[in-house]
Amino acid sequence: MKLSGAKALLMLPALLLLVAVFLYPLLRYGWLSGHASSVLTGLRPVPNGGANWQRLIEDVRFWKDAGQTLRFAFCSVALELAGGLGVALLLHQPLRGRGTLRALTLLPWALPTTVMALGWRWILNDPHGPLNAALRSLGAPSYGFLTTPATTWFFAVLADVWKTMPFVALLLLAGLQSIPADLEETLRLEGASRIQILRRLTLPLLVPYLSLALLFRLAQALGVFDLIQVLTGGGPGGSTESLSLYAYLNAMRFLDFGYAATVMLATFLLLAVLLGVGWLLLRRARIARTTGGPA
Numbered sequence: 428m429k430l431s432g433a434k435a436l437l438m439l440p441a442l443l444l445l446v447a448v449f450l451y452p453l454l455r456y457g458w459l460s461g462h463a464s465s466v467l468t469g470l471r472p473v474p475n476g477g478a479n480w481q482r483l484i485e486d487v488r489f490w491k492d493a494g495q496t497l498r499f500a501f502c503s504v505a506l507e508l509a510g511g512l513g514v515a516l517l518l519h520q521p522l523r524g525r526g527t528l529r530a531l532t533l534l535p536w537a538l539p540t541t542v543m544a545l546g547w548r549w550i551l552n553d554p555h556g557p558l559n560a561a562l563r564s565l566g567a568p569s570y571g572f573l574t575t576p577a578t579t580w581f582f583a584v585l586a587d588v589w590k591t592m593p594f595v596a597l598l599l600l601a602g603l604q605s606i607p608a609d610l611e612e613t614l615r616l617e618g619a620s621r622i623q624i625l626r627r628l629t630l631p632l633l634v635p636y637l638s639l640a641l642l643f644r645l646a647q648a649l650g651v652f653d654l655i656q657v658l659t660g661g662g663p664g665g666s667t668e669s670l671s672l673y674a675y676l677n678a679m680r681f682l683d684f685g686y687a688a689t690v691m692l693a694t695f696l697l698l699a700v701l702l703g704v705g706w707l708l709l710r711r712a713r714i715a716r717t718t719g720g721p722a
Contacts, residue, residue: 456688456695459684463479464683479689492670496669496671499584499587511594511599544653556572576664579666591647594643602633611629614628634709652672656675661676
């Protein structure tokens with residue numbers, strides 16, 4: 428009993444911090460979403476009987492941004508998992524200068540997102556960016572990479588992958604280093620090829636690390652804000668606007684704090700549902716793999 432009390436006491440600071448930075452803002456958003464709070468009300472919260480949620484359901488821009496955010500998240504996370512696995516496998520090899528190579532690989536992740544986005548914006552600048560300068564040197568005309576919806580979306584995903592793939596690679600590299608070397612050596616002595624070792628040994632043992640990377644990155648990608656705000660501003664024509672950016676615009680540009688809170692709460696609910704479904708699917712797959720049959 429005393430031990431349980433000591434454990435609870437040790438956990439108290441973390442619980443208080445969690446309440447302060449997560450639970451209280453979430454409850455505040457929930458309360459504010461049921462009120463009108465904007466320049467029209469003198470910024471005083473006025474109960475509006477759920478009008479914000481009715482507006483959200485009918486808001487075409489919200490649903491468009493939700494689709495764009497989901498597409499951005501799924502594409503970027505899929506590429507990060509595939510690329511991170513390849514980078515982790517490369518860094519796991521006994522290469523010469525492996526420590527230096529690992530440090531260089533982590534540089535994009537270490538950069539602040541705003542600085543990284545400004546760098547990509549300069550690279551893609553029309554007509555003064557290095558990419559357009561290279562095109563002109565080849566005799567091709569300059570191209571507005573950030574003024575065409577398709578290319579803007581492509582480079583937004585590419586910038587996110589370049590920034591966060593090292594994080595995935597770092598997690599998977601830790602998983603690779605936890606695999607006993609004698610297991611791989613045993614399969615090699617039995618005549619298994621590298622592909623067979625990867626499929627039969629490496630990938631099954633990396634599933635917990637892949638699951639962790641998937642859930643972490645999916646949560647971050649669905650809440651993407653700073654990359655989009657700095658690189659594209661949601662343009663052109665709102666083609667790259669995310670849900671977080673839409674909530675920010677409602678709060679800081681239109682001073683409609685009640686509706687901004689509603690958008691943020693809806694984003695959180697969407698994230699919770701997706702992460703919950705993902706966790707259940709991963710759990711069922713893990714149980715099926717352990718028991719050798721369906722969960």
